[in-house]
Every structure is written in C-alpha cells, then in structure tokens.
Amino acid sequence: MYQLHIAEKHISSWSLRAWLLLRTLAIPFAETLHRYQPDDLAAQRRAWQAFSPTSKVPVLVDGDTVVWDSLAIAEYVAEAHPQVWPQDKQARAWARSAAAEMHSGFGVLRSQCGFRLDEVAAPAISADLAAELARINQLWNEGLQRFGGPFLAGADFSAVDAFYAPVAMRLQCYQLNGCLNGAAADYAQRLLNLPAMRQWCEEAAI
Structure with missing residues (x-):
C-alpha cells in the first residue's frame, strides 16, 4: 500500500491534489500528516527530511521508492492505475x-x-x-x-x-x-x- 505524506489540510493545497486523486479513484493508501512549524522552519525542514528529499509535501512512498512533487506522484501512480x-x-x-x-x-x-x-x-x-x-x-x-x-x-x-x-x-x-x-x-x-x-x-x- 502506498504511504502518502501530507501537511495540514486547512493550508496545504499541494497535499490536497495527491490526496484527492487517490481517494476519489479509490486507490488504497495510508495517510501520514505532518504539522507545520511556522515558528521554527529550520526544525521543520530537518524533521521533514526524514521522509522528503526536499523537506516539502506531498511525498508518496511505495516500498523503497520515494516520489516527491504532486505531478510526479500522479505520473508514478498512473503506471499501476491507468485511470489516473x-x-x-x-x-x-x-x-x-x-x-x-x-x-x-x-x-x-x-x-x-x-x-x-x-x-x-x-x-x-x-x-x-x-x-x-x-x-x-x-x-x-x-x-x-x-x-x-x-x-x-x-x-x-x-x-x-x-x-x-x-x-x-x-x-x-x-x-x-x-x-x-x-x-x-x-x-x-x-x-x-x-x-x-x-x-x-x-x-x-x-
């Protein structure tokens, strides 16, 4: 099952794109939500580097494969789910x-x-x-x-x-x-x- 890393839903439009795509097309995934740290962006970047090469979201993890950027995620998922x-x-x-x-x-x-x-x-x-x-x-x-x-x-x-x-x-x-x-x-x-x-x-x- 895919793991999708996203940020807080009231503010992260980039996360919404990947999340909505998977959810609407009934493609199974596990969601991991990360909180923004506006008062300490350096700490946030360090923490998010654990799962994201750019310290940004969304990030899709599929086994050993890590896909960052919403458009790249769409293209990657489309390889297994052509309805994308x-x-x-x-x-x-x-x-x-x-x-x-x-x-x-x-x-x-x-x-x-x-x-x-x-x-x-x-x-x-x-x-x-x-x-x-x-x-x-x-x-x-x-x-x-x-x-x-x-x-x-x-x-x-x-x-x-x-x-x-x-x-x-x-x-x-x-x-x-x-x-x-x-x-x-x-x-x-x-x-x-x-x-x-x-x-x-x-x-x-x-």
Whole structure:
C-alpha cells in the first residue's frame, strides 16, 4: 500500500491534489500528516527530511521508492492505475497539458489568494489576477465542451481535476466565482461537492 505524506489540510493545497486523486479513484493508501512549524522552519525542514528529499509535501512512498512533487506522484501512480489519466489519447494529452499549466502557473492567484477553507473578502482584482481568472474560465470551458464533461477531460474524474480542485476552493473562499461562466461555474461546484473533497474539509476542522 502506498504511504502518502501530507501537511495540514486547512493550508496545504499541494497535499490536497495527491490526496484527492487517490481517494476519489479509490486507490488504497495510508495517510501520514505532518504539522507545520511556522515558528521554527529550520526544525521543520530537518524533521521533514526524514521522509522528503526536499523537506516539502506531498511525498508518496511505495516500498523503497520515494516520489516527491504532486505531478510526479500522479505520473508514478498512473503506471499501476491507468485511470489516473483519461484513456483517450487526445484527452490525455490535453489533461496532462492543463495539469502542467496549473502546476507551474497561476502565480498571482496563488500569492494573492493563499489556500484556505473559510470565506474571506474578495481581493482587489489587479490586471494580472484578472488575466489568470479569465484563463481558468477559458480552460475549464474548453475542456468541458471539447470532451463532454462532467469532468475536465471527459466523463471520469482524473488527475487534471485533482490539480484544479484547490482552485475551485480558492474561488469559493475568496468570493471569486463570478469570474466563471457557463459550464465552468457548474464544474467548480461539482469539484467542491466531491465526497472526498467534503471529507478533506471535515477532517481539516478536527
């Protein structure tokens, strides 16, 4: 069974991606949660080096194999569980591209709207933030229209949906859902209503 190292659920969007992917696809894993130490980051790094080469999460352990970084985890798990990505070649290529865009992009949204699970006032919408929000709306509507939904790359939940789930949470918590139109708005709510997503939020409050 895989062992997944994650951080606190109310703050770790990177952990959410890997956790949600495994949980929603019913891929068995054991969860190990680690607490942040904001008052002593050096101590945290030392402690986390015991399981993470980068002292960051998420980290997946499979026997003697250690996989760090959420995108690498998705690709590793897909070798044994092909449902991680769409089976259709074109849908799979699109999904991988969209997940990679999320993985390396949207820096303004990340910095201005830190991951959280409770609602706060909407931030001031700078031109850069507006551009990123427009891109999310465009991308989601493109995938849903092209591949027929209800998920981004087709009928089934896949890794690309796991990567955008924290975005759906950010849009709700920062009252930015108004940036979405058409199918994208329904899709955001669909992600938030996933049983595993609700479980994550419930466990974060424990």
